[in-house]
Amino acid sequence: MIPVEPESDLTRKQRREQAREERKAIEEASAAQSAQRKRLIQLGGVAAVVVVIIAIILVATGSGGSKKAPAPSSPAAKTAATEVISLLQGIPQSGITLGNPNAPITLQYFGDLECPFCKQFTLSALPTIIKKYVRTGKVKIEYRSMQTATRERETFQEQQVAALAAGKQNLMWHYVELFYHEQGEEDSGYVTESYLQGLAAQIPGLNLSDWSAARNDPSYPNQVIADAQAANQNGFTGTPSFMIGKTGGGLQKLEVSGFTDASQFETAIEKLLKA
Amino acid sequence: MSRRTVHIVMIVLAVIGLGVASYLTYVHFAGIKPACTAGESCTKVQTSVYSKLVGVPVALMGLIGYIAILGSLLAPETETSRFATLIFTLAGFGFSAYLTYRELFSIHAICEWCASSAGIMTILMLLSVWRFLRGDGSLDAPRVETGEGPLSAQVSAN
Numbered sequence: 001m002i003p004v005e006p007e008s009d010l011t012r013k014q015r016r017e018q019a020r021e022e023r024k025a026i027e028e029a030s031a032a033q034s035a036q037r038k039r040l041i042q043l044g045g046v047a048a049v050v051v052v053i054i055a056i057i058l059v060a061t062g063s064g065g066s067k068k069a070p071a072p073s074s075p076a077a078k079t080a081a082t083e084v085i086s087l088l089q090g091i092p093q094s095g096i097t098l099g100n101p102n103a104p105i106t107l108q109y110f111g112d113l114e115c116p117f118c119k120q121f122t123l124s125a126l127p128t129i130i131k132k133y134v135r136t137g138k139v140k141i142e143y144r145s146m147q148t149a150t151r152e153r154e155t156f157q158e159q160q161v162a163a164l165a166a167g168k169q170n171l172m173w174h175y176v177e178l179f180y181h182e183q184g185e186e187d188s189g190y191v192t193e194s195y196l197q198g199l200a201a202q203i204p205g206l207n208l209s210d211w212s213a214a215r216n217d218p219s220y221p222n223q224v225i226a227d228a229q230a231a232n233q234n235g236f237t238g239t240p241s242f243m244i245g246k247t248g249g250g251l252q253k254l255e256v257s258g259f260t261d262a263s264q265f266e267t268a269i270e271k272l273l274k275a
Numbered sequence: 276m277s278r279r280t281v282h283i284v285m286i287v288l289a290v291i292g293l294g295v296a297s298y299l300t301y302v303h304f305a306g307i308k309p310a311c312t313a314g315e316s317c318t319k320v321q322t323s324v325y326s327k328l329v330g331v332p333v334a335l336m337g338l339i340g341y342i343a344i345l346g347s348l349l350a351p352e353t354e355t356s357r358f359a360t361l362i363f364t365l366a367g368f369g370f371s372a373y374l375t376y377r378e379l380f381s382i383h384a385i386c387e388w389c390a391s392s393a394g395i396m397t398i399l400m401l402l403s404v405w406r407f408l409r410g411d412g413s414l415d416a417p418r419v420e421t422g423e424g425p426l427s428a429q430v431s432a433n
Contacts, residue, residue, distance in 0.1 A: 116322035
């Protein structure tokens with residue numbers, strides 16, 4: 001016969017079991033609550049740290065760390081002027097053209113003086129092309145304009161006309177090169193009358209009163225319009241853009257994947273020279 | 276959505292973000308124009324003064340951030356790894372918010388690559404907060420007591 005446990009014993013055991021379950025449930029709920037509280041504190045802590053760091057970055061870069069154009073008398077401007085003068089020394093210029101007028105190859109460079117990619121090209125790949133092909137009389141480069149980075153149409157025309165006016169004294173390339181070398185931050189409003197005059201003042205041999213008078217020449221705004229039309233006809237969507245070909249013949253669009261490396265330009269020039 | 280699904284979605288998003296950041300880093304160092312449907316906007320953003328922070332390209336920072344997020348997602352899932360994902364995505368979200376502010380109010384141009392990265396980072400941050408607060412789920416539901424554990428042995432001994 002199976003011994004039957006007394007009812008009072010069973011109840012005690014069941015009570016113990018029940019109490020144990022309850023205690024366990026309470027412990028688990030408390031642990032869950034505690035873990036959740038800990039996670040919320042951690043989340044709040046991380047969020048607070050992130051907010052503080054971002055606030056510091058915002059304050060530190062508040063002015064944009066804005067890169068203004070250097071003053072004409074500043075050491076940066078003097079270094080730029082020395083580089084430009086040395087690069088262009090002894091190379092013939094005529095209006096928008098740099099190089100021997102009878103050079104067998106013509107390269108057209110469409111740029112916006114405020115365009116940072118044009119600056120990149122002008123400071124990295126262009127000097128190689130000038131030293132290797134323009135200085136040796138094989139290539140001539142025409143600088144033409146296309147508005148991309150400059151926000152205001154009036155500013156674009158004003159700065160381009162200032163460059164073209166220097167071309168009247170066959171010093172446009174000095175002006176263009178100096179503009180790119182001393183280019184300020186986009187949309188920072190650095191292109192002011194004093195900036196344009198400051199660039200002119202850095203060009204040795206430029207007669208400033210003649211340059212000022214030439215800026216009112218009505219043919220220059222028309223030149224800017226003609227450049228825009230040409231850029232449109234060529235199907236350009238950005239700057240810098242290029243056309244290349246035999247001088248006197250038809251020019252072809254030159255597509256390049258990067259502006260810092262002169263090798264793609266060299267390949268195109270060598271191909272035309274051999275043709 | 277199950278925890279597993281969320282985890283997979285986060286990995287996929289981190290991989291896409293990694294791709295976007297890699298492309299922008301490549302564009303930055305190669306000196307080429309980013310493919311952009313909004314004209315010169317991407318170029319404007321990529322070449323602005325805000326494209327670098329203390330001399331480091333922000334695209335590279337994004338790349339490192341996505342690698343960290345992906346690493347924390349691929350690590351064995353623990354409270355620590357979930358916390359690490361939370362830290363990285365919150366930092367990424369904060370930085371994306373800062374960059375978007377700069378695009379809108381300082382550069383006045385929106386780069387679609389940057390905007391897509393900011394969107395990805397926002398979703399990643401929300402999912403990582405959800406995942407972190409949810410924990411491993413072990414404390415959500417009561418355990419099935421088998422009566423063989425040390426606690427039950429202790430209780431039975433009483």
